[in-house]
Amino acid sequence: MKVVTSLSAWRSARDLELSSKKTIGFVPTMGALHAGHLALVKKSKAENDLTVVSIFVNPTQFNDPNDLKNYPRTMAEDEEKLRSVGADYLLSPEYQELYPDSYRYFVDESEFSQILCGSSRPGHFRGVLSVVMKLLNLVRADRAYFGEKDFQQLKLIEGMVEAFFMKTKIVPCATVREQDGLAMSSRNRRLSAQERELAPAFYRILTTMKSLDEAKAELGRLGFEVDYLEEHVGRRFGAVKLGAVRLIDNVAIGGSTS
Ligand code: PAF
DSSP: OEEEOSHHHHHHHHHHHHHTTOOEEEEEEOSOOOHHHHHHHHHHHHHOSEEEEEEOOOGGGOSOHHHHHHSOOOHHHHHHHHHHHTOSEEEOOOHHHHOTTTTSSOOOOSSGGGSTHHHHSTTHHHHHHHHHHHHHHHHOOSEEEEEGGGHHHHHHHHHHHHHTTOOOEEEEEOOOBOTTSOBOOGGGGGSOHHHHHHTHHHHHHHHHOSSHHHHHHHHHHHTOEEEEEEEETTEEEEEEEETTEEEEEEEETTSOOO
């Protein structure tokens, strides 16, 4: 695996690979990689000649400075994991190179980004869409892989790619769960042992409770702080806090539970 940190080095590598007409799959991440990320890398490897993974903890999508500060950073472990699944490139750019305009320019959406995580995390999706637009333009992949755990993010990225006639195909990938049902997330490692034990109840309640009111009451009773629990586009979406850790999840209503 080649590790590339400067954009000029990346552009040279990209041009070289482009001349050999290889297809490129891209997995953008913020690091602290887990089996969910590695499933995206494996899918990309199965569908493309080359797989590029980016690791960039994107400050513009954090509305809470403490969340940004505490976001897990595990570069050495991440590199090892990526090598073990055979990623071809790791791109990990610096903020100054990725934001030469100091975020004067951005991409935004005015409807679906305003609800759910968008209403509790103002500016979050503007930061996500802007960085994903930059990364997609730099990597120029044939396909890019995103997990359905962040379903709202996935739909907004699909919409952006369509709205701006971008060439990369967005490939949705089912949420990867721990054996007890908890959706894999980089934030899970910040849960205390006691919180980790309680965390799978979030998914269980999301999938089994008939009404949102019942689900909210049960989550509250168990000690979750409910940020939102809502149904849209045939899915039930939830965001909760366990101590200082915010967890999100979503499931299809009355269908598959991925
Ligand atoms: O899902 C994530 O990890 C991030 O939101 C993404 C897509 C890498 C953009 O920073």
